[in-house]
Amino acid sequence: xxxxxxxxxxxxxxxxxxxxxxxxxxxxxxxxxxxxxxxxxxxxxxxxxxxxxxxxxxxxxxxxxxxxxxxxxxxxxxxxxxxxxxxxxxxxxxxxxxxxxxxxxxxxxxxxxxxxxxxxxxxxxxxxxxxxxxxxxxxxx
Numbered sequence: 001x002x003x004x005x006x007x008x009x010x011x012x013x014x015x016x017x018x019x020x021x022x023x024x025x026x027x028x029x030x031x032x033x034x035x036x037x038x039x040x041x042x043x044x045x046x047x048x049x050x051x052x053x054x055x056x057x058x059x060x061x062x063x064x065x066x067x068x069x070x071x072x073x074x075x076x077x078x079x080x081x082x083x084x085x086x087x088x089x090x091x092x093x094x095x096x097x098x099x100x101x102x103x104x105x106x107x108x109x110x111x112x113x114x115x116x117x118x119x120x121x122x123x124x125x126x127x128x129x130x131x132x133x134x135x136x137x138x139x140x141x
Contacts, residue, residue: 022081023135025083027102028082028100028102029098029100029133030083030102032098033085033098036096037085037131042087042131044129045087045088046127046129046130046131047130047131047133049132050126050127053121053123053126057134065138066113067117068110068138070110070113071106074107074109074110075104077104078139079137080101080103080104080138081101081103082099082100082101082135082136082138083101083133083135084132084135084136085131085132085133085134086118086123086131086132086134087131088123088129088131088132089128090128091128093124094123096131099111099115114136
């Protein structure tokens with residue numbers, strides 16, 4: 001019963017939020033990811049998202065939500081963005097992977113969960129020589 005009441009309060013607080021935190025790579029992505037994105041040798045990589053890859057990334061949302069729920073209960077952080085940057089080279093191999101947030105400190109359990117979800121995506125299946133920047137916005141609705 002207490003859990004239900006607590007969830008009701010969180011739902012109410014989330015519904016009162018007027019604006020979700022905005023995703024800006026320079027504000028959210030790690031310094032390592034930003035260096036990778038600014039590297040001149042990566043400027044030739046496509047940043048246009050393949051429609052099939054976009055669907056695949058959308059399908060990760062349910063499992064990412066489970067990671068978030070767990071983390072929220074441990075940390076108390078309700079609204080924040082995360083940044084996933086994946087680079088795939090000309091041969092189709094992943095040459096860069098970084099999942100992070102500069103808005104909040106992510107604990108190792110959340111990182112392990114999120115990485116298990118996002119590393120399960122077969123990025124090379126969706127093309128070669130591209131960079132994916134994926135934002136996940138976490139909040140209570």
